[in-house]
Amino acid sequence: MNRLLQGIIFDVDGTLADTEEVHRQAFNLTFADFGLDWEWTPTLYEQLLCISGGRERMLIHAREVAPARAADPQFPDFVRRLHEAKTACYAGLLSSGGVRLRPGVERVLHEARREGLKLGIATSSAWSNLKTLLDNNLPPEWPSWFSAIETADSVTEKKPSPAVYQAVIRRAQFEPSRTLALEDTQNGLKAARAAGLTTVITAHRFTRHHSFEGAAAVLDGLGDAEQPTEVIFGPPCAQGFVDLRYLVGLMSRGEESIPGPVQGRLSYG
Secondary structure, three states, X not given: OOOOOOEEEEOOEOOOEOOHHHHHHHHHHXXXXXOOOOOOOHHHHHHHOOOOOHHHHHHHHHXXXXXXXXXOOXXXXXXXXXXXXXXXXXXXXXXXXXXXXXXXXXXXXHHHHHOOOEEEEXXXXXXHHHHHHHHOOOOXXXXXXXXXXXXXXXXXXXXXXXXHHXXXXXXXXXXXXXXXXXXXXXXXXXXXXXXXXXXXXXXXXXXXXXXXXXXXXXXXXXXXXXXXXXXXXXXXXXXXXXXXXXXXXXXXXXXXXXXXXXXXXXXXX
């Protein structure tokens, strides 16, 4: 196995856990607390997810709905404070324990560790967000599971830049040709591919309409016995869920596995 697959690098939001709806709620609660009449509906938030980084989303949104205010030289500082408050609100929502890891994530983590694979995390989210999520879902020693963890606090250049993936690769000496990335968005896919990584997309309600050109496979999740995965593009999962054998198979397919534009076609209520 190690000949083809040396390690796996995980994105966080939307990949490890379906956190994007919690982020959306935290944004709206914070907007109300600050007296803003902004409301990010699910449809609008799906569009905003094409922009990496919460602060960046707020700046661009403000230019659309309040251009005069966005032009104020003091506005970036206001957005900084707004984002800090939103991060605290999000952490509070996560701490309530209602956000679980996506089906199959913990199983794949344990299987990879048993096989001696390197694990990494590359996210444009803050360390505090990651820590709160995994503190509530994994054993206390979870940071030791990962050879490298890079977040928006250590790498400020956001996806689709490959910078955060490149930082993980450098820190833990991953070999890109033997490393797989798990992502959920177009920007994440672009970042991972630009770093030379075979990339698997686990799409969700906010990215189901996105195009995933360059992905080795597009799935609705890693799946488990209770919630079998749906393969949108890629080889079928004979057992109904993704395991290391399936991921190694993707690595062995090489460039033959890379399609043209693949449109997510998931069904959600």
